[in-house]
Amino acid sequence: MKSILINASPRRTWNTAQLVREAQKGAESVGAQTEYIDLYDLRFTGCRSCLACKRKDAERCRCYWNDDLPPLIDRIFKADAVILGSPIYLGEPTAQFRALYERLIFCALSYDGGPAYFRGKVNAGLIYTMNCPREFYDSTYVPAFRNTERTFGSFLHGTVQTYAACGTQQVNDYGQYSMGRFNEAERKAHREKQFPLDLEACFRMGAELSRPAE
Ligand SMILES: Cc1cc2nc3c(=O)[nH]c(=O)nc-3n(C[C@H](O)[C@H](O)[C@H](O)COP(=O)(O)O)c2cc1C
Secondary structure, eight states: OEEEEEESSOOSHHHHHHHHHHHHHHHHHHOEEEEEEEGGOOOSOOOOOGGGGGGGGOTTTOOOSSHHHHHHHHHHHHHSSEEEEEEEETTTOOHHHHHHHHHHHHTTTTSSOOOOSOOOEEEEEEEESSSSSSHHHHIIIIIHHHHHHHHHHHHEEEEEEEEEEESSSOSSSGGSOOOOTTTHHHHHHHHHHHHHHHHHHHHHHHHHHHHHHO
């Protein structure tokens, strides 16, 4: 089993990265070979609509735009699981998450009216981290993100799991920033109690999505 773990936060060691690293440990605990990527280290854009992937002579599920993304897209289609972590920025996963999502899914999508081009199966894990409380995530973000989950499921044909870490600690010292909306003591207490549970959940996700089928 091969699992690809992707941190779609620009911060290499913060909340999202820590959870994705834990999912990597989970994947390795069941014997998967893993690859971890900080997505912001790659140079790429969203889909350029070159339509090279839709040419009659194109190799299917291949992105032809020449930047850092096509080799990663190739490896995702060959993997058994891909786990993507993203902070929520203005109610959505990050721009880099979105750019990868556009490129990955579009080159598997058929304009011929037939089924999607990808015939294999890749499990997908989505880890979101955010400032807002769980109640806001449940009422507002869950319905908004459903389409992304469905798309991963219908194009990659695997199991899709989502995990949300809410009320994350955004900075070490709130006193240094104009962030009066947040109560530092409450944030830190929440992190101490909740974040270990978030780590455990992401470890489980990594293991479950990377376990060989019985
Ligand atoms: C540009 C920007 C926009 C943000 N927008 C939201 C938002 O809409 N909702 C939310 O709950 N948190 C929002 N946040 C907070 C982050 O999602 C949260 O702190 C996240 O855990 C950061 O992940 P990281 O520590 O891995 O970088 C935003 C942060 C930034 C920098």
